[in-house]
Amino acid sequence: xxxxxxxxxxxxxxxxxxxxxxxxxxxxxxxxxxxxxxxxxxxxxxxxxxxxxxxxxxxxxxxxxxxxxxxxxxxxxxxxxxxxxxxxxxxxxxxxxxxxxxxxxxx
Numbered sequence: 773x774x775x776x777x778x779x780x781x782x783x784x785x786x787x788x789x790x791x792x793x794x795x796x797x798x799x800x801x802x803x804x805x806x807x808x809x810x811x812x813x814x815x816x817x818x819x820x821x822x823x824x825x826x827x828x829x830x831x832x833x834x835x836x837x838x839x840x841x842x843x844x845x846x847x848x849x850x851x852x853x854x855x856x857x858x859x860x861x862x863x864x865x866x867x868x869x870x871x872x873x874x875x876x877x878x879x
Contacts, residue, residue, distance in 0.1 A: 775802070775829045776851040780818045782806070783842030788819075795821050798835050799828025820851055 779791065788804045795801045802822040806815050823829040829850070837848040 774850055775823050775826055777821045777823065777829055777833055778818065778847070778849055778851040779821055779836075780847035781844050782815065782817050782819060782846065783844050784815045784817060786815065786819075786842065791819055791821060794836065794839075794841070795823070795832050798823070798832035800824035 777795075782791075786806065788806055791804045791806065792801050795804070800823065802824055804819060804821050806819040808815055821832070823832055833848050833850065836846055839846045839848070
């Protein structure tokens with residue numbers, strides 16, 4: 773297991789300091805990043821926590837998966853790399869639409 777963990781189903785009021793304190797119970801926390809909406813700054817309900825070692829990450833995942841925080845049951849597992857060319861969000865995502873305007877023919 774890698775050292776980077778995905779933490780989902782977070783209460784929207786949860787901040788980095790609170791997660792740092794919680795995950796420190798399982799070992800040394802290298803970093804905490806609560807993901808936020810770029811436009812509003814509002815938390816998006818998930819975060820990434822990086823532990824110092826693989827063993828500490830495994831312990832944190834075991835200890836905090838399904839942990840109750842703010843009335844919600846956390847989802848904690850190994851973070852997976854973002855797929856190349858990704859989907860959802862950002863420019864050029866797989867979002868249909870368009871329409872209108874003249875299009876050049878495809879040859």
